[in-house]
Amino acid sequence: MKPATLRMFTAVHTWTGLLAGFALFIAFYAGALAVFHDEIDTWAVPKTAAVETDTMDRAQRMLADIVASHPAAKEQIGVTYPANHPSHEVAAYWFDKDGWKTQTLADSGARDSEDHEHGLADFVYELHYTLGVPVAGIYLMGVVSIIYGLALLTGLLIHLPHLVRDLAALRPGHNLKRLWQDAHNVIGILSLPFHIVFAVTGALLCLSLVTMMAFDYAAFDGKLVPASERMTSAMPATHATGREATMLSPRDLGGRARRAALAAGAADFEPDYMRYMHYGDAGAAAEVRGTSTKTLGEYGMVSLDAVDGHVLAVQVAGARDANHATYSAIFGLHFGSFGNLSVRWLYFVLGLAGAFLFYSGNLLYIETRRKRRQADQPLKVRAMATATVGVCIGSCLAISATFVANVLAPVFGGRPEAIVQPVCFGVFALAVAWTLWRRPARAAVDLLWATAIASLSIALLDMAINGERLARSLSEGRWAVAGVDAVAIAMGVGFGWLAVATRRRVVEGDQNSVWAGHRRAGPTLARDVA
DSSP, X not given: OOHHHHHHHHHHHHHHHHHHHHHHHHHHHHHHHHTTHHHHHHHXXXXXXXXXXXXXXXXXXXXXXXXXXXXXXXXXXXXXXOOSSTTOOOEEEEEETTEEXXXXXXXXXXXXXXXXXXXHHHHHHHHXXXXXXXXXXXHHHHHHHHHHHHHHHHHHHHHGGGHHHHHHOOOOSSOHHHHHHHHHHHHHHHTHHHHHHHHHHHHHHHHHXXXXXXXXXXXXXXXXXXXXXXXXSSOOOOOOOSOBOOOOOHHHHHHHHHHHHHHTTOSOOEEEEEEEESTTBTTOEEEEXXXXXXXXXXXXXXXXXXXXXXXXXXXXXXXXXXHHHHHHHHHHHHHTTTSOHHHHHHHHHHHHHHHHHHHHHHHHHHHHHSOTTOSSOOHHHHHHHHHIIIIIIHHHHHXXXXXXXXXXXXXXXXXXXXXXXXXXXXXXXXXXXXXXXXXXXXXHHHHHHHHHHHHHHHHHHHHHHSHHHHHHHHHTTOOHHHHHHHHHHHHHHHHHHHHHHHHHHHHHSOSSSTTOSOOOSSOOHHHHHO
């Protein structure tokens, strides 16, 4: 490769990594935790009421009441099934003139679905795919995924001529630039296939609607978006007849869907959501969505006649067309839901490694551009160090603090689902402000210790407050709660080790560095920026 071409690829790789790096750090760190969404969900709600035997009977009455008071809901109304995880509450969803509405069995009336409060596990999942930014966040992450793919491509082209040599090179020592370069290269090369999967599937998941609308306008004369319904569901075209009819219950339809899925070849099928089209009409149909194991895409769908229950279409593992097989494969590959526990642990490790990849890329940028013969570093170096510490370590602290708040909220009479978002964003803002005030070298040590203490507190507080629940779950052979506590302890120890290593670098490292512990006499970063 010509030197000029190599320099161009290096520049593109550097700047695409910097542009997307902060968002991707949060997405990968939160995504690693979101792999164990159901386990976190079980841990986060220690006192879960047992599902009552008449839950779906009451849900059927709720649907009838909603349709009676909201005629627009007849066109389409859905309901979730009770499950073994506390956030899977029974709730109805329908579209009204003001947008999507939702109502749970405990609600006294309808409310906007966007205002529906999610628990800790759902919030961590939202951080992964929207960064907690409403509406625009998912599209932002789609753009970030495209930039991420470009960074991967240029990185591969840079290292392709000496791929094997870079894979075996990890040279610890006093040369920080070389150490960060080696660590960045080794992790990037080892996890490259998975990063390609994440970049491609992330862009498809986040930007599919925007892309479809663009093609619909440019080439399909408005016919593509309506057709997409048939491509991504099992519901055939339905039409209201104008004749009233009695609907089969969600319980009955779920049972019929399960039998149809098993007959079609699915290993199992557990209904989790269903929707009616033309509720109360003789032409009504219902689609039941459920999860299956031992398949690349865990979600499958069965559509049935809502009046007599006969099967209209089946889209489950072993009986999918090409569209549904592709769509389910995208989800399965991105979230690692296609495998057993070992696959999920692999995705967890890859998520943390991915976060480190972007963190180390920032550190490499800093080491490459710092002045080695003077203590006063350029503004761009200090700004990148401040942003890296504040955003990356600050987001880790914020997520750990959110787990702590979830444990403490019931003790003080609060509702965890109401405070997880304010606590996370509040702590994150404080971490960024602390970094600006303390400067990145000292702030990094402070925030790492704070994250270590917060992570250890997750487990210690849970054991102290909910110890009976923990003992009971272990005696019953359920390891989800203990697993979350164990990972929190391991993360606390890991962050503590990083704090010690960072403190050593501040004291013993090169003093001509932004990571040195001295205080320079010049203006602060905040004043420089101003």
